[in-house]
Amino acid sequence: MNSKGNIWKNDKGFIWMLAITVLTLITSQLTEGVISHSNLIARFGFFLFTLIAIRSSALSVTGKSIGYGIASSLLLIAIAMIRAKIPYLILLYTIAATGYMIFIIVLVVNQIFAAGSITVNKIGGGIAVYILLGHLWASIYVTIFIIDPTAFQYGGELIQPGDALKHLSYLSFVTLTTIGYGDITAVSSVARPLVMMEGLLGQLFPAIFIAKLVSLQLEHAKK
Numbered sequence: 240m241n242s243k244g245n246i247w248k249n250d251k252g253f254i255w256m257l258a259i260t261v262l263t264l265i266t267s268q269l270t271e272g273v274i275s276h277s278n279l280i281a282r283f284g285f286f287l288f289t290l291i292a293i294r295s296s297a298l299s300v301t302g303k304s305i306g307y308g309i310a311s312s313l314l315l316i317a318i319a320m321i322r323a324k325i326p327y328l329i330l331l332y333t334i335a336a337t338g339y340m341i342f343i344i345v346l347v348v349n350q351i352f353a354a355g356s357i358t359v360n361k362i363g364g365g366i367a368v369y370i371l372l373g374h375l376w377a378s379i380y381v382t383i384f385i386i387d388p389t390a391f392q393y394g395g396e397l398i399q400p401g402d403a404l405k406h407l408s409y410l411s412f413v414t415l416t417t418i419g420y421g422d423i424t425a426v427s428s429v430a431r432p433l434v435m436m437e438g439l440l441g442q443l444f445p446a447i448f449i450a451k452l453v454s455l456q457l458e459h460a461k462k
Contacts, residue, residue: 252295253364256347259288260370267377267408281404282317285336285374286310288367292343296350309339326385333382340375344368357456365448369415372444376437377404377411383430390427398423410434415441 263284293306316332351364383390384403391398391407398406410423414437425434 250358250360250364252291253351253360253367255291256288256367257363257370259284259291260367260374263288263374264370264408264412267374268405279317279321282314282336285340286314288371289339289343292347292350296346297353298346309335313339330382330385333378333385337375337378337382340371340378344371344375347371352451352455356459357452362452365452369444369448372440373412373415374408376415376433377408379433380407380411380430383427383433387427387429390425390430391423392426393423411437414438417441 263281266281266284289306289310293303293310296303296306298306313332313336316328316335320328320332347364347368351361351368380391381404384398384407388400389397391410393402393406406423410425413420413423414434417438419438425431
């Protein structure tokens with residue numbers, strides 16, 4: 240891959256990813272509703288994240304073009320949701336964004352574990368992936384909420400649509416970090432196993448990721 244003009248030079252792309260995921264996390268707690276003008280900021284942040292990941296990946300030219308096309312389509316759907324508050328459109332976006340987020344996470348992790356020494360920037364990329372996992376599960380929870388508004392409760396009461404994104408993003412990150420305050424709970428038979436899976440992931444991912452980084456660094460040191 241030509242390094243000229245490459246945003247990934249010296250792994251700096253990882254730091255951009257980390258900044259975007261943190262800003263998106265903060266934005267999710269400052270917005271209201273499943274759809275609103277302000278929520279577009281979070282979705283635009285995901286769009287920028289995907290552009291950096293795809294631009295810096297080892298995908299072929301065709302693969303990158305497809306990746307850019309999917310990211311652009313998701314952003315257009317997000318913009319359309321501002322004007323047309325159609326439940327099926329929201330559901331389409333959340334399902335598509337969830338699947339695409341999984342692909343991007345795999346893409347970034349592969350880039351982090353590519354040959355070479357472990358840098359501070361790569362560690363920052365790992366943190367970005369960890370935060371993106373929280374966004375991924377939040378997207379899954381929002382999808383469940385759209386299908387079944389009774390799936391989650393806040394303080395013993397049903398979550399209102401206007402607070403769905405804010406509360407479910409909060410639930411995702413307190414579960415991922417295994418804090419588990421218990422103010423927001425999953426009550427449906429579909430949501431509860433997913434919350435448990437996220438709690439397990441929150442413990443396993445850092446341990447496995449750090450072990451892999453140490454292993455790669457030891458291999459690099461021997462060369």
